[in-house]
Structures are given as C-alpha cells and as structure tokens.
Amino acid sequence: MPGAIHAEGLVKTFGDVRALDGVDLDVPEGTVLGLLGPNGAGKTTAVRVLTTLLRPDSGTAVVAGVDVLKNPDEVRRSIGLSGQFAAVDEYLTGRENLQMVGQLYQMGARAAKARASELLERFSLAEAADRTAKTYSGGMRRRLDLAAALVVSPPVMFMDEPTTGLDPRNRQALWEVIQELVAGGTTLLLTTQYLEEADHLAHDICVIDRGRVIARGTSDQLKAHTGGERVEVVVHEREHIAVAQEVLRVLGKGETTVQEHTRQVTVPVVGGAKLLAEVIRELDTRGVEIDDIGLRRPTLDDVFISLTGHGTEDGLQGDGETESKGVE
Amino acid sequence: MADVEETGATVAAAPRPRGGPLRSVRDSLVVAKRNLLRMMRIPEMVVFGLVQPIMFVVLFSYVFGGAIMVPGQASADATVYREFLMAGIFAQTVTFATAGAGAGIADDMNKGLIDRFRSLPMARGAVLTGRTLADLVQTALTLVVLAIVAVLVGWRIHDGALKALGAFGLLLLLGYAFSWIGALIGLSVRTPEAATSGGLIWLFPLTFISNAFVPSSKMPAVLGHIADWNPFSATVQASRQLFGNPEGVVSDAWPMQHPALASVLWSLLIIVLFRTLAVRKYRSATA
Numbered sequence: 326m327p328g329a330i331h332a333e334g335l336v337k338t339f340g341d342v343r344a345l346d347g348v349d350l351d352v353p354e355g356t357v358l359g360l361l362g363p364n365g366a367g368k369t370t371a372v373r374v375l376t377t378l379l380r381p382d383s384g385t386a387v388v389a390g391v392d393v394l395k396n397p398d399e400v401r402r403s404i405g406l407s408g409q410f411a412a413v414d415e416y417l418t419g420r421e422n423l424q425m426v427g428q429l430y431q432m433g434a435r436a437a438k439a440r441a442s443e444l445l446e447r448f449s450l451a452e453a454a455d456r457t458a459k460t461y462s463g464g465m466r467r468r469l470d471l472a473a474a475l476v477v478s479p480p481v482m483f484m485d486e487p488t489t490g491l492d493p494r495n496r497q498a499l500w501e502v503i504q505e506l507v508a509g510g511t512t513l514l515l516t517t518q519y520l521e522e523a524d525h526l527a528h529d530i531c532v533i534d535r536g537r538v539i540a541r542g543t544s545d546q547l548k549a550h551t552g553g554e555r556v557e558v559v560v561h562e563r564e565h566i567a568v569a570q571e572v573l574r575v576l577g578k579g580e581t582t583v584q585e586h587t588r589q590v591t592v593p594v595v596g597g598a599k600l601l602a603e604v605i606r607e608l609d610t611r612g613v614e615i616d617d618i619g620l621r622r623p624t625l626d627d628v629f630i631s632l633t634g635h636g637t638e639d640g641l642q643g644d645g646e647t648e649s650k651g652v653e
Numbered sequence: 654m655a656d657v658e659e660t661g662a663t664v665a666a667a668p669r670p671r672g673g674p675l676r677s678v679r680d681s682l683v684v685a686k687r688n689l690l691r692m693m694r695i696p697e698m699v700v701f702g703l704v705q706p707i708m709f710v711v712l713f714s715y716v717f718g719g720a721i722m723v724p725g726q727a728s729a730d731a732t733v734y735r736e737f738l739m740a741g742i743f744a745q746t747v748t749f750a751t752a753g754a755g756a757g758i759a760d761d762m763n764k765g766l767i768d769r770f771r772s773l774p775m776a777r778g779a780v781l782t783g784r785t786l787a788d789l790v791q792t793a794l795t796l797v798v799l800a801i802v803a804v805l806v807g808w809r810i811h812d813g814a815l816k817a818l819g820a821f822g823l824l825l826l827l828g829y830a831f832s833w834i835g836a837l838i839g840l841s842v843r844t845p846e847a848a849t850s851g852g853l854i855w856l857f858p859l860t861f862i863s864n865a866f867v868p869s870s871k872m873p874a875v876l877g878h879i880a881d882w883n884p885f886s887a888t889v890q891a892s893r894q895l896f897g898n899p900e901g902v903v904s905d906a907w908p909m910q911h912p913a914l915a916s917v918l919w920s921l922l923i924i925v926l927f928r929t930l931a932v933r934k935y936r937s938a939t940a
Contacts, residue, residue, distance in 0.1 A: 373768075376772045377771070377772065378768055378771055378772060380937070389666070398774055399774075401667075401773055401774040402667040402668075402774040404772065406768070406769070406772040408765050408768060408769070412768060412769040413766075413769075414687065414691070414764075414766060415764075416690065416694045416695065417690060417691070421687070425683055425684075425686075425687050426773065428679075428680075428683045429680060429684075429770070429775040429779075430667040430668075430773060430775075431667055431668050431676065431774060431775075432667070432668065457694065473769070477666070478665055479664065479667070480664040480665070509664065510664050511664050
C-alpha cells in the first residue's frame with residue numbers, strides 16, 4: 326500500500342540544471358522521512374512539487390491519497406508547509422497571521438480565532454501574540470511559521486529546513502515540537518542539511534545529491550552500510566601508546582591509527598560492546614591507565630562523505646556553486 | 654472527538670471548501686483585510702502616495718496655469734486651466750495604484766508569502782483580488798484628500814453631487830483596472846524596487862500623451878490621435894463632463910464623443926485581460 330506521501334520518477338529541470346532527476350519517495354503514514362542533502366541537491370524542489378507549488382516535468386505524486394498533479398486543491402486541504410524562510414507577514418501580529426491562515430484554510434472566523442489562541446499558547450507566543458511579527462526574534466518567527474502550518478492539524482506535514490539558522494536552544498525546542506506532532510499521528514517529510522537532525526528525528530532517511538536519491542534506509546542501516554565500527558582509546562601516559570596499539574592490533578580487525586598529540590589509538594572492530602569490554606580488561610591487565618575509551622559508530626557525516634565523495638561542506642558554502650555543480 | 658482535538662493528538666484535513674464564487678469572495682476579503690492592516694501600519698507609504706499628486710496640482714496650477722490656454726477660452730486664464738487640469742491629475746493619481754500593487758506582490762513573492770498562500774486550499778485569484786481591493790480603498794482615500802486640495806486651489810463641481818460621484822466612480826474603476834496591470838508586473842519581476850519603477854515609467858508617456866494636461870487638439874496630429882484613443886483620456890474626458898469643468902475643444906473621435914461609455918469599456922477590457930494573465934502567472938509563480 327502506498328504511503329501518505331508517494332512519488333515516482335519525479336523530474337524537474339531548470340534550464341540545464343536537473344534539479345530532480347528521477348526521484349522516488351515513499352513515506353508510510355505516521356512516520357518521518359528525512360530528506361538529507363547539501364544546498365542545491367534538490368530537496369526544496371522536491372518539497373515544492375509535493376506541496377503543489379511546482380509542476381514536475383514528469384513523474385507522479387500522491388499525497389494523503391490524492392493525486393498532486395490532478396487534484397492539487399484537494400491536496401492543499403491535507404497538508405501543512407513550513408518553509409526555510411519564515412513565511413509570515415511581518416506587519417501583522419502573530420494572532421492576525423494565524424487567524425488569516427485559518428480562514429484561508431476555510432475555517433469559520435470564530436473557529437480560526439479560537440485555534441489561533443490555542444496555537445499561540447502551545448508555541449509559547451501568547452505574550453507576543455498582539456505584537457507585529459516584525460518585532461519577533463528568529464526563533465519566534467520560526468515557531469509562528471510552524472504554527473501557521475499546523476492551523477488545521479494536517480495529516481501530512483512538509484518542513485523545509487525547519488531549523489536552519491536557529492541557535493541550539495531553539496533548535497532543541499523545535500525538535501520537541503516536531504516529535505510531539507509525529508506522536509500525534511502526523512506524517513512528516515523533513516529536509517535538512519544537518520545530519521544530526523535527520524538522525525534525531527527521522528525514521529527513514531533519503532540521501533539526495535544532484536537531484537538523485539543516492540541512498541535510503543534507517544539511520545542505522547546507512548551507518549552499517551558504510552561499515553566501520555571502531556574502538557577509540559585515549560591513554561593517560563604517552564609511554565603506554567605502544568602497549569595500547571599492541572592490544573588493539575590483536576583484538577581489532579585492521580590497521581591501528583595513532584594520534585601522538587592526543588594519545589589516541591583507534592582500530593576498526595567487529596563485535597561491538599562485547600569486544601569493548603575485552604579491550605578494557607586486557608588494557609587493565611597490562612597496567613595501562615586510560616582517560617577515555619569508546620565504541621564509535623560512523624556519523625551520518627561519514628555516511629554522506631562515503632556516498633557522495635564530496636562531503637557536505639562544499640554544499641554548505643554557497644548556493645550558486647552547488648547549483649552549477651549539478652550540471653557537470 | 655472534541656476532547657482528542659484539544660490535546661492536538663488528532664490530524665484532520667481542512668474543511669471541504671464551499672462553493673466556488675462564495676469562497677472566492679470570502680478569501681479575497683480576508684486577503685484585502687490583511688493588506689489594509691499592513692497599509693495602516695506603514696502610514697508613510699500612504700503619505701508618500703499623496704505628496705506626488707498634491708505637488709502636481711500646485712505645480713501645474715501655478716507654474717503652467719497662466720501659460721496654457723484652454724481652447725475655446727478667450728485668453729490664458731489660470732482659473733480655467735486649474736478646472737481643466739483637475740480631472741487629469743485625478744486620473745493620473747489613480748493609475749499610480751499600479752506601482753503599489755506591483756511592489757506589494759513582488760514583496761510577498763520575495764518573503765515567501767506567495768508560497769504560503771499557494772499551499773493553502775484557497776480560491777485561485779484571491780491573493781491578487783484581495784490586493785487590488787485594498788489598493789482600491791487606498792486610491793479612494795487618496796482621491797478624497799486630493800479633491801480637498803483641488804477645492805482649495807479653486808476647482809469646483811458644477812453639475813451636482815450625483816454626477817460628480819459618477820466621475821469618481823469612473824476614476825476608481827480605472828484605478829482598479831490599472832492595479833491588475835501592477836499585479837502582473839509584481840509577479841513578473843524579482844524585486845519590489847523593480848516593480849515600483851516597472852509600474853511607473855510607462856505611466857508617464859501614457860498620462861502625458863493624453864488630454865490630461867493639454868487638450869489633444871493642440872498636439873501634432875499623430876499624437877493627437879493616440880491621445881484621443883488612449884484609455885486614460887476617455888476617463889479624463891468623462892470626468893470633466895461629469896464635474897462640469899471646461900473641456901477645451903473636443904475631438905470627434907468615438908471615445909471622446911462617448912467618454913463615459915468608452916471609459917467603462919476600456920477599464921473592463923483591462924481588468925479582464927490583465928486579471929486573466931495575472932492569475933495564470935500566479936498559478937505557476939516561483940520566488
């Protein structure tokens with residue numbers, strides 16, 4: 326059975342750039358899909374197609390059981406969109422913004438008013454409700470934008486880089502709101518360039534680069550695919566580096582690497598936690614004092630680099646550059 | 654159902670939209686209200702919108718007034734010219750609504766608001782209709798202020814309030830039509846600044862090659878013909894007649910002989926044409 330969001334073979338070109346180059350997506354009801362990729366990868370274009378803002382050159386998409394291309398107006402009743410750039414009217418108060426959106430979702434004036442108050446309360450904007458959005462901080466605007474997308478508790482939500490530009494505290498707060506939403510049964514498609522964010526929020530992750538899905542799976546599957554669990558040891562005394570290296574060479578699977586100045590020794594391993602315990606016992610027996618030891622699994626950053634070969638950084642530096650890379 | 658709703662734990666699609674025309678009117682009014690609230694909170698925009706026409710009234714009345722002779726009059730009389738002039742200034746002022754509508758919509762595009770609107774289950778043309786309706790209200794206010802200034806420099810209504818209201822009605826209809834041109838410009842350019850200049854530059858030749866400031870009979874033949882058929886001239890001529898102001902020598906071109914009808918037809922034609930183009934553009938708008 327197709328999911329709450331289902332797309333097949335989406336293609337969209339802008340001039341020479343293939344922003345979407347045959348993208349398939351499927352998001353089961355009540356789950357979160359993280360669409361992960363650098364700037365210019367095609368994430369926003371995908372969201373714009375699925376939210377009826379942009380017609381693809383080819384491909385099909387069904388959202389909340391309705392064909393996006395054939396019946397866009399019907400789709401709009403069932404979706405909420407929270408964009409990368411907080412789309413609220415800065416000359417309207419928070420309350421006026423939400424009331425307006427409610428009415429345009431075809432709620433009655435009274436219902437829209439009640440819903441606005443409820444959302445302002447829930448998003449800690451009650452005190453600022455009657456000030457114009459111009460006076461809001463970045464975090465407050467983002468919360469207002471998200472509230473606007475939730476006016477009708479839509480079954481399917483799209484969030485395009487919801488936390489880009491937010492400080493860690495605000496990002497954390499927004500994550501909590503998103504988790505609450507999903508707990509309430511909302512299906513969510515979330516784009517992000519923060520691997521940590523996808524890791525934290527998404528059930529499934531699609532890695533997208535240059536208009537193509539280059540990998541998909543759970544965060545664990547993607548990490549396992551990249552392989553390479555490893556044990557990292559930081560010894561207390563510099564003299565003990567050699568001994569630690571010896572122990573890890575025996576227990577690990579592969580070459581050890583040493584960083585002299587941090588007194589860190591690393592080795593790829595197979596066997597996880599059980600092996601870690603063995604390493605600790607062995608080092609203890611040999612009288613090696615350790616400052617830190619841990620089993621490190623690859624981060625999504627590692628995953629990304631191994632998949633694309635170019636890391637996320639070149640994407641993060643500038644919009645235009647990555648955009649043109651798509652044509653190479 | 655109700656108590657689950659309160660916890661925010663359920664999800665539900667928005668209510669099914671009611672019938673087309675009703676939804677269209679309601680959504681347009683919601684957007685119009687939003688734009689009027691904005692105008693009230695940026696009063697300097699309204700004030701600047703008034704400075705230019707008032708300046709024109711004063712400049713034309715006192716600088717050109719004594720030098721321009723309205724044909725049919727015995728001599729160049731500043732009072733007569735002022736009466737002749739006002740309908741032209743009024744009409745020029747209402748067409749400046751083009752720039753306001755254009756800049757406002759371009760700004761909404763830039764700020765991502767058009768994306769927000771386009772993702773909502775609202776009536777197709779409501780964002781643009783709401784904007785043009787708000788502009789209509791602003792234009793009406795501007796006309797009131799301008800009429801007061803005009804009275805101060807000696808302009809009078811001679812044929813009664815009813816006909817004068819008819820003239821203001823034609824002027825507002827023209828302004829409304831031009832704000833649809835502005836809407837299309839706003840959707841077609843990248844920045845509000847471009848929309849402002851794009852909305853204004855062509856208005857100068859349009860309003861000057863007309864009967865607004867100088868009777869068309871005094872222009873070279875080619876320009877005179879253009880002026881007679883200029884949509885703008887029909888409204889100016891109709892207003893002059895309805896206000897009972899001096900008309901100069903009126904050409905026998907059809908729009909000049911039936912100015913009120915021509916004015917309405919021109920305005921409706923512009924609305925139908927530009928509304929169609931603008932709504933089509935809106936449906937595929939990308940920031």
